[in-house]
Amino acid sequence: MTSEITTSHSLPSYLNPNDLGAWGIYLQQIDRVTPYLGSLGRWVETLKRPKRSLIVDVPVELDNGTIAHFEGYRVQHNTSRGPGKGGVRFHQDVCLSEVMALAAWMSIKNAAVNLPFGGAKGGIRIDARKYSKKELERVTRRYTSEIGLIIGPTKDIPAPDVNTNSQTMAWMMDTYSMNEGATSTGVVTGKPIALGGSLGRIEATGRGVFVAACEAAKDLGLGVSGSRVAVQGFGNVGGTAARLFHETGAKVVVIQDHTGTIFNENGINIHDLLNYVEDHPGIMGFPEATAISNEDFWAVATEFLIPAALENQITIKNADQIKTKILVEGANGPTTPEADDILTQKGVHIVPDVISNAGGVTVSYFEWVQDFSSFFWSEEEINQRLERLMRDAYRSVSDVAKHHGVSLRTAAFIVACTRILEAREVRGLYP
Numbered sequence: 049m050t051s052e053i054t055t056s057h058s059l060p061s062y063l064n065p066n067d068l069g070a071w072g073i074y075l076q077q078i079d080r081v082t083p084y085l086g087s088l089g090r091w092v093e094t095l096k097r098p099k100r101s102l103i104v105d106v107p108v109e110l111d112n113g114t115i116a117h118f119e120g121y122r123v124q125h126n127t128s129r130g131p132g133k134g135g136v137r138f139h140q141d142v143c144l145s146e147v148m149a150l151a152a153w154m155s156i157k158n159a160a161v162n163l164p165f166g167g168a169k170g171g172i173r174i175d176a177r178k179y180s181k182k183e184l185e186r187v188t189r190r191y192t193s194e195i196g197l198i199i200g201p202t203k204d205i206p207a208p209d210v211n212t213n214s215q216t217m218a219w220m221m222d223t224y225s226m227n228e229g230a231t232s233t234g235v236v237t238g239k240p241i242a243l244g245g246s247l248g249r250i251e252a253t254g255r256g257v258f259v260a261a262c263e264a265a266k267d268l269g270l271g272v273s274g275s276r277v278a279v280q281g282f283g284n285v286g287g288t289a290a291r292l293f294h295e296t297g298a299k300v301v302v303i304q305d306h307t308g309t310i311f312n313e314n315g316i317n318i319h320d321l322l323n324y325v326e327d328h329p330g331i332m333g334f335p336e337a338t339a340i341s342n343e344d345f346w347a348v349a350t351e352f353l354i355p356a357a358l359e360n361q362i363t364i365k366n367a368d369q370i371k372t373k374i375l376v377e378g379a380n381g382p383t384t385p386e387a388d389d390i391l392t393q394k395g396v397h398i399v400p401d402v403i404s405n406a407g408g409v410t411v412s413y414f415e416w417v418q419d420f421s422s423f424f425w426s427e428e429e430i431n432q433r434l435e436r437l438m439r440d441a442y443r444s445v446s447d448v449a450k451h452h453g454v455s456l457r458t459a460a461f462i463v464a465c466t467r468i469l470e471a472r473e474v475r476g477l478y479p
Contacts (some may be wrong), residue, residue, distance in 0.1 A: 192223040
């Protein structure tokens with residue numbers, strides 16, 4: 049009784065499990081998996097509390113001479129199994145609770161795929177579309193300087209995320225290196241090839257989504273060729289996954305991005321669409337498909353549904369409309385727990401984000417290893433290693449799911465939380 053009172057009253061408001069935001073969803077997921085942790089359950093509060101959260105002010109001079117201030121974050125959720133690892137996003141809706149959840153999901157993801165990393169995440173609350181390249185460079189460099197005391201090749205390794213890319217990582221690496229007085233290529237991953245980046249990194253997350261989808265199809269005895277696919281998001285993740293489905297003979301019948309939704313029941317030519325978006329703001333207006341409403345996207349009958357945009361896209365408001373056999377989460381946290389239950393009851397086979405979109409951090413791990421050794425692999429070797437690791441991770445989680453009679457998501461959390469808490473237990477508490 050005492051521990052219950054202590055736990056309840058010691059949680060700040062943003063740690064409230066009744067919060068329906070991303071952090072609240074993560075806390076619900078931990079509560080669901082706790083009964084399967086056995087004696088390790090005594091350590092479960094470790095998973096509900098980030099190890100370190102840093103909020104920084106990012107002041108910069110804009111091109112017009114005015115001074116602007118942005119709020120930046122870096123959260124290290126857990127480092128029991130290794131240094132923190134996770135992306136940095138630039139988005140106008142970034143907030144502490146979201147970054148906490150994303151960091152926590154990185155802990156789960158890295159452990160589920162058995163990478164020697166903990167979980168971390170970063171972000172700046174900024175609408176990147178409204179600022180010039182030079183302004184974004186100044187924002188990135190100031191942010192890197194502010195969080196520099198807690199990041200490093202053996203502490204916490206950032207990577208690209210929403211609205212950041214290899215150029216952003218180059219600025220971060222250079223800023224950190226200048227402050228350290230020595231070139232440190234391993235401080236970030238997702239860098240340009242010229243600075244120690246890894247071949248295959250740009251397509252890694254989308255390729256991992258495709259591999260996970262193929263493994264799930266095997267579980268259901270479903271062929272990929274000729275199947276119908278829906279993809280939400282057409283960036284590196286959704287675009288790559290869509291292309292690989294297309295090249296395997298699947299029909300990508302509906303795609304949605306920030307500009308709208310397009311549909312073609314005979315399948316959209318992904319190569320043509322990729323060429324189209326190079327010269328246009330998004331997919332809308334593509335002449336080989338018909339525009340439909342964003343709400344209708346969810347009701348299109350498919351074999352595979354790939355949400356590869358942002359979190360909280362599939363909720364109790366649209367879960368009943370979904371007509372798919374396999375949902376493969378390309379984004380982080382796209383499905384709320386309530387929607388997850390609805391889809392599971394409908395017989396939808398859900399491959400959770402912590403497995404399906406782990407391709408990016410897997411190749412980031414390869415990049416980190418290559419930077420330390422100064423020995424680099426070919427793109428073919430990278431892709432082979434990625435596909436093998438993704439297949440092994442899916443199969444181990446699938447076996448746990450069958451053993452306990454639980455969903456793949458719960459099984460992934462069982463595998464990941466067990467690995468994290470075993471490390472926590474054998475390390476003990478210091479001092």
